[in-house]
Structure formats: C-alpha cells, structure tokens
Amino acid sequence: MTMFRSIAMFALLMLSALPVAQAERIKDITKVQGVRDNQIVGYGLVVGLPGTGEQTKYTAQSFRTMLSNFGITLDSGTSPKVKNVAAVAVHATMPAFVKPGQTLDVTVSSVGSAESLRGGTLLQTFLKGVDGKVYAIAQGNLSVSGFSATGLDGSNVVQDTPTAGRIPSGAIVERAIESPFSQGDHLTFNLDQPDFTTAMRVSEAINELVGPRTAMPLDAASIKVLAPRDVSQRVAFLSLLEEVQVEPADVTARVVVNARTGTIVIGKNVTLLPAAITHGGLTVTIAETQQVSQANPFAQGGETVVTNQSVIDVNEEDARMFKFDPGTSLDDLVRAINAIGVGPSDVLAILEALKEAGALRGDLIII
Template sequence: MIRSFTLLLSLALLVAPAANAERIKDITKVQGVRDNQIVGYGLVVGLPGTGEQSNFTEQSFRTMLSNFGITLPSGSRPKIKNVAAVAVHATMPAFVKPGQTLDVTVSSVGSAESLRGGTLLQTFLKGVDGKVYAIAQGNLSVSGFSATGLDGSNVVQDTPTAGRIPSGAIVERAIESPFSQGDHLTFNLDQPDFSTAMRVSEAINELVGPRTAMPLDGASIKVLAPRDVSQRVAFLALLEDIQVEPADTSARVVVNARTGTIVIGKNVTLLPAAITHGGLTVTIAETQQVSQANPFAPGGETVVTNQSVIDVNQEDSRMFKFDPGTTLDDLVRAINAIGVGPSDVMAILEALKEAGALRGDLIII
C-alpha cells in the first residue's frame, strides 16, 4: 500500500493543469470537515459608566457574586452602571485541539451605551449539544465610540456595543470528526452540478486508478481512501491539488432591483425577437394660486387653489431585431446602443423572458 501510494505521489507531479481548471480543494469541501459555532452569555465589567441597569444584568451580577461566596442583602439593588450583559460567540475550525485559542466576538444584549474599555469575565462557550467547548475571557477591543452631551445630543461612530478579543477563548474540548472513520471520503461540491461531479470523479480515477471515485449525485463524490490516518492525510493532500475544469453554469440573468446591478451569464442567448424602447418623461409641477375676496363683499373669504401642470415628453423610439442564436455580446451591444438606464434594462429583460425569447433563467434579488 505504501509503495503504491508513493507511486501516486510521483504521478501527481506529471498532472498538467487545464486552461480554465481549478483545484478540487477550491470547488469542494470534504464531508465532516467543517467549522462549528459556539456561543455563551457573560458579563463585561470595568465600563466607565456606559453599562446598564436592567433586571437580567442585576440577576447575572448577583449569580456571579454568589459563585464567589458573596451574598447581597435582600431587597438591595446595587448600582452597576459599569457592568453590561453580553453574548459571546466564536467559530471552532475543524481539528482544533484543547489548549489552542480562538478569536471571540462580544456583543451587548441590553441597553449598554458602549463596551469600550471593558473586560469580559470568564464565560463558558457551548455548542448545540449543550457541552462546553471553550472558555473566553479578556480585554475587549472596540473600534466604535459614542459621546453624549448634557443637552441629550448623542454622537455614535461605528458600533460601540460590539467588540472582539483576539485569542480570547481557550479550547477545552475537541469536536469529534468522522474524517478518520470508514473506508471512504466524500467531496461535496460548493455548486452542485452533475457535469462537474462527473469530471471530478474522472480526474481522480485517471490519476489514482479506476473505480476509486464514484459520483453519488450532482453534489457528492465518494472516494475510496486508505484507513491509516497518516496515509489518509497525504492521500487527501494529493487529491486536493488535482486540476478539474468545472462545467459551465446554467444560463441565467441576475438582476438586483435595489441597486440596479445586472449580471448576464455567458450562455444567455435570444430567440428571434424585436425590441422597441421609447422613453417617456413625465413632469408634474404643483403651483398654488390665492383668490382674494372683494373687500366690499359680505362674508367673503380668501381661497387657496392648487394648479397642476403635467408635461409629457416622448423620446424617439428605436427598434432592434435579433436573429436566432444571438449571444451575450450582441445583447449587451444592442442595449448600450439604446442608451437606457438599469431600470429600463430590467424592463426589457423581463419582457423578453415573458415573450419566451430569453434563453436563460431570470433571477431578481
């Protein structure tokens, strides 16, 4: 097995990348090798009067003191404007081990004005299974700030109620990974596509040997892998660098109606069609006229009346005819020749799709 694997490593040096090829590691993820989110609830202390006085903050403060054997008199309410209740979260990468550190993000969950200058006390970070995987503590780095004047005016820059603690959490428990289990590895495509899945499978089989990889569906490729963990790591490093040319995506036009951004895929074509575009400019001007009553008329009143002036201007219309198989370049060139804005282009694309002349998906986000 070791001799054959050494031969595979030598063959990898002879693989030449294709013109538009990408590495398998850039278009896939290994199933089971993933990040995990952890979250906790804690207290930030040492704030310069920018904390909060709320019921849950007070309750958390009392619980913290009781853990140290300190009991406040019943009925007393401590002034804790230098304390804020916060949510703490972090992301654990795959294969992280106990003793390693993580960056954590701290965000206020109450009415604290700012976390600037605060210190997070020991906070347990838990996973979805309720187990503690890391413990966070440290001084916050907050980029935003806020300032309040005596007259109630307030100036806020960035976000003063959220900050980070670089390497602020220590991992206490490792997350089990199925990477070293079983006889197979599974690659999941970032963008599922049957053609790409087949190409990845064929590229692996061409390098390693027939029947090593098998596509399961349009998103997953199952690969036979060594059982020994060290050999499996080297085997995966070999597969990740294989060059594969992904299949072309489906023809689509993506329109962002909020920003006016339009992206047209290269496979978008048009059936025979004709487009006419005539711009209408409508101007509505409102003016007010005052009608003064006759000074000698009994019971006369001054009346204010509104007068509307509507002006409609129609620009010269132009018609463009598209022959069969019109490409993206022809479409863009014709639209630019019309000289229309993004909203007009959206209307043209929607009309083409409705008429059945646009070969591609029209996606509006």
C-alpha cells in the same frame, strides 16, 4: 496499506503531468464532508466600564449570581446598582480539528442598554455548542474600535459600533469536536456549486490518477472516494487528491439583476432567440388652473364664478426597434441595450419582457 502507498507514489508522478490550463484544484471547488466549522456561543458579563454599563434587571440578576459563585450573598431586598457592568453575548467559531488548549478569537456584543464596551473586561464565560456542552472558555480585555461621547446638553456622537468588540485569542478550547474524517472506508467530496458534469469530471480525474473505481459520483453535489483506513495515510491521500486539477463545467446561463442598485450581470452563455425590441416613452402631463369670472357690474343678479381649466400635453419620444437574429451572443445583447441609451430600470423591463416572450435563453434572477 502498502498498495495505497504505492498508488500515492505513482500518483505524484502522474500529478505533475496533468494539464492545468483553465482548471481548478479539487480543494478549491469542493469541501470534504464532515470537515467543517462549528459555532459556539455564551452569555457573560463585562466589567470595568467607565460608567457606560447598564442597570437592567437581568444584568443585576447575573451580577448577583456571579457574586454568589464567590460565596458573597446579598440581602434579598438589595438591588445592586452598578454602571460599570454590562450583559453581553459571546460567540466564536471552532475550525475543524481544533484541539484542547488551542485558542480562538471571540466576539463580544452587548445585549442590553450599555452605551459602550470600551475599556471593559470579559469575565470567565462558558461557550457552548448546539448540544449544550461547553467547548471553550472565554475571558480577557476587549478591543473596541467604536466610541461614543455625550455632552451635558444631551448631544451625542457615535462612531462605528462601541457596543461590540473582540478579544484576540480570548477563548481556550476545552473539548474537541469529533469528526467523521477518520471513520469508514470512504471520503465524500461535496461540490461548492452542484453540477452533474463537474461531479463526473472530478470522479474521472481521481480515477485516472489513482485507479479505476476509486471515485464514484453520487449525485450532482457529492463524489464518494475509496480511502485508506490508516489516519496518516488518509491525510497523505487527501493531500494528494486536493491538488488534482479539474475543469469545472460552465455554469447555467443566467442574468442577475439587483433591483435596488441597478447592477446587472449577464453570464457568458446567455443568448437570444429571434426577437425584436422597441423602446419608447409616452409622457402625459395634466395641469389644472383656476380662473375667476366676474359678472358685469351693471348686470342684475350677477355673481363671481371660479372655473377650472385643464391643459393636457402628450409627448411621445422617438421609439427605436432592434432585431436580434438566432444565436445572438452576450456582446450583441449588451451593445444593443447600450445603444438604446436607457437606465437600469428600463433595462430590467426589457429583460423581463424578453424572458416572458421566451426569447431569453437563461435564468433571470432578481435580487
């Protein structure tokens, strides 16, 4: 362990000399495997509502169960009718390394027909993980930002969401979640954006700082790093590695189009092969009119006839052609598209045509 302590002291000196231009810290582009949040959820009752609760079967059943836990038993034929109670779902997120006794913020949402949770109090609710074990207990007064109001004539006004609220520090952690952080001889960094080049650069930066064969890329997303077994030394070692500066590789050339909003984002590495684009419109308008033809009043056997007359108007807009030479950059592409003066839907059609023709070097992603 003395070796790791000496390496850490030497690395601190080397870290200050590392170039930081156009680079990011390892902690900003990776996550340590096993160090993660965990979701917990529970079912409970909110009481004290000013008549804005519900009278559903499962709410009445939950209310009867709550009373039985306090030794109060209702007659089998008795159905409690309460409008100040609502059944709710309670959920929270447990950060990594959270310990028993610490508190969590919880979100409470109505699962029935309650009109509003404003003014309610959540009764003791067990919050469980995916393994079915209880990890926290929630209770407290709700903070609800939304509200609703109903008039005698049936009119209703609703602002925000009155059927959901929060309880700051409303849950107390009762059980810690085990983490593999202190186990084994290695730590694994997972890249937020998997890339083989970035994985190699992270590995090389760690090896240059700490020593050869300390880090080894496993694939495009993971880097395996030799770490001390002692927990305190491992924390200091990880704190050191998180501040290492690495220049991530350029992302894949791509064009992202939001078909609903018309938003188009073009990456800097998008280029065009030799191509020509022509843009024009052909408008065809067909109008139907009816005419009445009456017979001569002195004609024998004459009758009134209705005839249809069609008017077809064809209008072709001026079409302009733009030619792109090899290696056309993003700026050239944007200028050309803007020069055409088209809308987002037409731009999308042009990009799709370029991709289909093989002239667009980059991924076209439509969301």
